[in-house]
Amino acid sequence: MNLDTRRYAAATQRNRQPILEVLKRVLPPEGNILEIASGTGQHAVFFASELVSHHWYPSDPDPLLRDSIEAWRNHNPRENLHPPLDIDATTSCWSIENKKIPINAIANINMIHIAPWKACLGLMAGAHRILSAGGILYLYGPYKKNGQHTAESNEIFDYSLRSRNSQWGVRNLEDVVAVAEAEGLELQEVVTMPANNLSVIFQKQSF
Ligand SMILES: C[S@@+](CC[C@H](N)C(=O)[O-])C[C@H]1O[C@@H](n2cnc3c(N)ncnc32)[C@H](O)[C@@H]1O
Numbered sequence: 001m002n003l004d005t006r007r008y009a010a011a012t013q014r015n016r017q018p019i020l021e022v023l024k025r026v027l028p029p030e031g032n033i034l035e036i037a038s039g040t041g042q043h044a045v046f047f048a049s050e051l052v053s054h055h056w057y058p059s060d061p062d063p064l065l066r067d068s069i070e071a072w073r074n075h076n077p078r079e080n081l082h083p084p085l086d087i088d089a090t091t092s093c094w095s096i097e098n099k100k101i102p103i104n105a106i107a108n109i110n111m112i113h114i115a116p117w118k119a120c121l122g123l124m125a126g127a128h129r130i131l132s133a134g135g136i137l138y139l140y141g142p143y144k145k146n147g148q149h150t151a152e153s154n155e156i157f158d159y160s161l162r163s164r165n166s167q168w169g170v171r172n173l174e175d176v177v178a179v180a181e182a183e184g185l186e187l188q189e190v191v192t193m194p195a196n197n198l199s200v201i202f203q204k205q206s207f
Contacts, residue, residue, distance in 0.1 A: 005068055006040070006071040007068040009039055012040065015193070018194055019043075023138060026189065026201050027054065028134075030053040032054070032057060032102060033106070034059065034085075034096060034106050034130070035056065035058045035059060035108070036087060036111065037108055037115075038058035038060045038065070038069050040065065040069070041058060041069030043109060044069060045075075045081065048080050049081075057082045057085060059084055059085035059086065059094075059095075061086060070083060070084055089108075091122065097129065103132060105135055106131060106136070106137045106138070109139075110141045111123070112141055113158075114161065115167075115168065116165075117171075123137075127183060128183035134206060136204075137180070137185055138200075139176070139198075141170075143170065143200070144171065145174070150196055154196050
């Protein structure tokens with residue numbers, strides 16, 4: 001029996017095109033992109049098919065989601081879409097570090113608020129370790145600004161996240177930027193996205 005283990009997340013269909021437009025503009029023209037927290041794999045399949053000069057390396061710590069990513073990959077095989085890696089952002093050495101693949105960009109979509117704060121700390125530390133000089137860290141999600149929600153819908157979402165897990169919640173943009181800058185990642189741009197989300201783009205400094 002051949003079970004289809006593809007999972008679906010409705011939000012990916014809504015946000016993938018606006019995210020793609022930003023990625024096309026801010027990514028290096030070619031190179032290797034590591035996705036941290038790929039989830040179902042829908043984004044990985046879509047971005048790999050649109051960013052044909054790049055190699056996309058999806059990852060997720062959840063084995064069921066890695067199965068889903070692999071199932072999506074099997075349905076849409078592409079030379080530039082690689083098998084899912086087991087990476088937990090909080091760990092001090094990510095499995096891709098053993099492969100000696102230069103990483104030109106890291107994409108992280110809708111993770112920071114649906115994970116404990118230490119996942120953000122780990123993400124920035126990992127980006128510092130593995131991004132090539134000048135490499136890009138791309139974040140997408142909802143943020144507070146100066147401690148304030150930017151929309152009522154984000155406030156309601158934040159409340160629901162914290163009810164599900166007291167360590168989750170919409171983060172303050174300034175706190176995320178401070179952690180990134182401490183890891184040598186300079187804020188390049190904040191882009192307002194549909195549905196009260198932001199794209200936040202950092203660049204690894206060369207010193
Ligand atoms: C809301 S889902 C977003 C998935 C996907 N990026 C998307 O936009 O559909 C959050 C993801 O974060 C992942 N995640 C949670 N904690 C993590 C961690 N410490 N390191 C890496 N990924 C993590 C989960 O496994 C899940 O795939």
